[in-house]
């Protein structure tokens with residue numbers, strides 16, 4: 001099947017061609033015709049499946065087909081959990097809509113609001129936003145959402161995880177009753193079901209395989225190593241195996257900084273991204289990493305959410321996440337679109353319980369390596385895992401093997417990683433949710 005079979009107009013087909021896409025991905029094959037028809041959609045799809053084009057292309061087409069209302073409001077609103085994802089969706093809107101005369105803008109917190117206000121004032125066809133900044137601007141009277149024709153909630157499960165449910169509900173109250181709603185979520189927890197039931201009218205349901213649970217294109221390996229030798233081992237692996245583009249996950253912001261500094265001292269260009277960094281520092285690090293100028297990007301889970309980095313060859317879990325599902329999200333950054341990827345986890349004695357939980361979730365045992373010169377001490381005693389501030393509470397089954405204080409928060413207190421995240425609200429657990437299997 002080709003894109004032209006999906007009923008897309010010539011301007012979009014030529015933009016798709018310019019992107020080099022030859023055929024639609026499974027989610028695009030299903031979502032594009034459904035969205036073009038104008039109905040609601042409930043799609044289970046992760047980053048990496050092509051979901052962004054799945055909603056952006058038909059949304060652009062419907063906007064281009066429709067008539068621009070006289071009033072200066074917003075016609076399509078896309079809500080995303082993080083600034084990075086908002087920026088990426090905004091980029092997709094611009095790329096795919098390059099031959100259409102539609103206007104779009106991206107707004108998020110952590111940057112000055114005046115340019116955003118100026119961009120919104122004349123009215124916009126598409127506004128991509130994180131909920132916090134959107135509500136800020138709306139409350140100041142800068143955004144009119146009363147004419148929204150299409151609402152997209154992207155990575156809705158992440159938005160709920162980050163405590164945005166109240167903000168989402170506030171936004172919903174500002175929208176007209178008659179509109180098209182598209183809800184994308186990697187998982188279907190009870191909270192997502194509740195939201196979907198309230199929001200969607202007889203939606204088309206789309207499920208695409210959770211590529212990462214099978215992850216045929218990702219080679220996964222574990223290196224057993226002592227806690228204190230992890231940094232040295234990582235530097236050694238990067239240099240000896242000539243990894244040129246490596247995304248490294250750490251549990252805490254502090255740990256991310258320390259690791260980036262350490263690698264820098266070993267002449268491995270590395271930068272950390274997390275919520276304490278300014279937006280411009282994060283954008284700069286991400287673009288240097290994407291362009292290949294920066295060899296290593298060290299990130300906490302929340303900071304890494306929504307990062308769209310194609311064909312990433314190496315993902316390293318410098319520390320295992322407390323929540324096993326986050327392992328799947330992390331390694332989903334590699335091996336995309338049929339490209340081979342490698343996910344390496346450095347595991348010390350503190351993390352044996354976490355490793356077991358991950359193996360249970362992905363239903364396979366990971367290959368364990370021991371690098372010569374980095375043999376772990378067989379008598380090492382497990383210690384409580386440092387989670388950073390905010391990483392309190394007990395992980396969902398993630399506290400075995402000596403992880404006495406394994407926290408409930410996958411990013412070790414990086415609730416503040418996105419300054420739009422409502423403060424003081426507890427991140428919602430994702431317990432009890434049903435994971436989508438192929």
Ligand code: AMP
Nearest residue numbers: 021023024025047048049050051052053
């Ligand atoms: P997403 O799941 O929307 O984050 O997209 C993941 C990546 O796949 C992005 O880098 C897209 O540019 C790319 N992509 C989207 N659709 C296609 C397609 N039909 N063929 C090849 N790559 C695609």
